[in-house]
Amino acid sequence: VLVDVTAEDTTDLLLAALGHGFDLVLANKKPLAGSAASHARLLETARVGGRRVLYEATVGAGLPILDTYRKLVEAGDRVSRIAGCVSGTLGFVLSALQQGRAFSEAVREAVASGYAEPDPREDLSGRDAGRKGLILARPLGYLGPPPQAQDLVPRPLRRVPMARFMRALPSLDAAWKERMARAAAAGNVLRYVVTATPAWVRAGIVEVPASSPIGALSGTRNLISFTSRRYRDEPLVISGPGAGAEVTAAGILNDLQQLSAS
C-alpha cells in the first residue's frame, strides 16, 4: 500500500504505484480533485489492475464520511446531496471572528495549531474546501470540472510569497469585522458551506441563523449531511472535529485496516 500524506499533485507517482501493484490510501486531496480526465484515469488504472483507492481522511479527517456514503450505497440507497462545513480552518477562523477576534489573529492561530494546510491560502481561497466538495460529488456521478470556490483572499495577495501574505493579513481585519457585525445584527453568522450533487458543486460563504445546526458549529468542527432516497425529509448528519494530525492519522489507519481485511 502506498500512503500519500503530501499536499502535492502526485498523480503521476500514484499511477506508477498502481502499475506496480500498490493499493492507495490518500489523505492528499489533490490527485482526487484534478480534472475529470485525470480523475477518471486514476480510477480506471486502479480498476483495470484490480487495485483499491481509499481516501477517508481527505474529508472530515477521521470522521466516517466516505465510509457512511459507501454503506448507504451498498444498502441500495441513492444519495442526491452531500453538504456542510468541511473546512476545519475556515470553521475555526469564522467562529473566532464571531467571538470578536481579528481575522489576522485567527488565521495565524489556525496555522500555528496545524489546522491549516501548509499555506493557509489553500484554505482561505476555498480551494481546499472546493476539492473536498469535488471529492464528495464525484462518487455521486458529478463529471464536471473542479468548482469555482469563493476565494476569501483578495486578488493582490493571491500570488505573493507566503511570508508577505502573512504580514499583510491585518489589512483585512476591518472588512471582516464589519461583515461579521452585519451578520450578527440579523442574528446570523457566516459559514463556508460546500454542497455536492450529481449535477453541480458549490463552495462559498453563506449567512445562516446562529441557532441552526451549521450556525451552532464552533472551532474546527465539521458537519456533513447526506440527503438520499431514504434520508430525504431528514438527512443523516455526521459532525465532529474535522482537522488535526491525530484524527487524520486515524482515518488513514481505518483505510489501511479495510484494505488488510479484504
Place this chain on the structure above:
Amino acid sequence: VLVDVTAEDTTDLLLAALGHGFDLVLANKKPLAGSAASHARLLETARVGGRRVLYEATVGAGLPILDTYRKLVEAGDRVSRIAGCVSGTLGFVLSALQQGRAFSEAVREAVASGYAEPDPREDLSGRDAGRKGLILARPLGYLGPPPQAQDLVPRPLRRVPMARFMRALPSLDAAWKERMARAAAAGNVLRYVVTATPAWVRAGIVEVPASSPIGALSGTRNLISFTSRRYRDEPLVISGPGAGAEVTAAGILNDLQQLSAS
C-alpha cells in the same frame, strides 16, 4: 447467516444457530440486552465457534453507530462515553408534546406509523432505550446488569392488556401537558437521554435547552455522541432518523454485506 428481526428473547435459538455454524445478524435487541451472564455466553459461544454477531440495526436503525464505534476502536481510540437520544418513539412523542399535541394522540400515531415497538410500552417504559444503552455500554467494558430505565408508564397500567392501556392513554394527557409547559416556560424541552460508560448506564427524561443539539431534535430523529480519547473536547456526533422499516432493513443489509465481504 441467521437474521433475527423478532422482538423476543431468542437467546436459546441463537445459541443453537451458532452451534450449527450460523453467523448472526440482529435487529432484535433482547438477546443482547439480557443479563451479563447470558450476554457473555452468547459472545463466548460465537468466539469459540469462530462465528460473528453483528447488530448495527439495534441502535439508530440504519445510522452507522456500531460501525463508527468499531472504526474508532480499530484505529486505536478509546471510547469513554456514548450518549444521546436513541428512541425514535420517545423522540417522536416528546417532540409532538412540544408542538402542543396530546400525549395519547402522539403515542397512537407512533404506533400507527410503525415507529413504536409492537407494544408501545416497550418504548414508553424506557426498556427499549435502556436496552440500547446497555448494547452501547457493553462494548465499552460495562459488566453490570441492565439499567433501571425511567418508566413513563404509570404503575397501574404496566401489566394491563395492551388494548386497555391504549384506551387509558388520555388519562395521562393533562399531566404531560403541564410538565411540558413548565419546561417550556424555562426555554427548555424534555428529551429521553441514554448515557453509556464503562462503569454505568442511565436512561431517563432530561430537561435541556430547546436550542441545544439534543433539544433541537424533532420527530423520530436520533442523535448519538461519542466521547473518546481523540474526540474528547468535541465529541463525534451522528444524527438522523433512527426508526422505520426501510432504514432498519438497510442496517441489516449492511451487516450482511460486511459478513459476506470478510
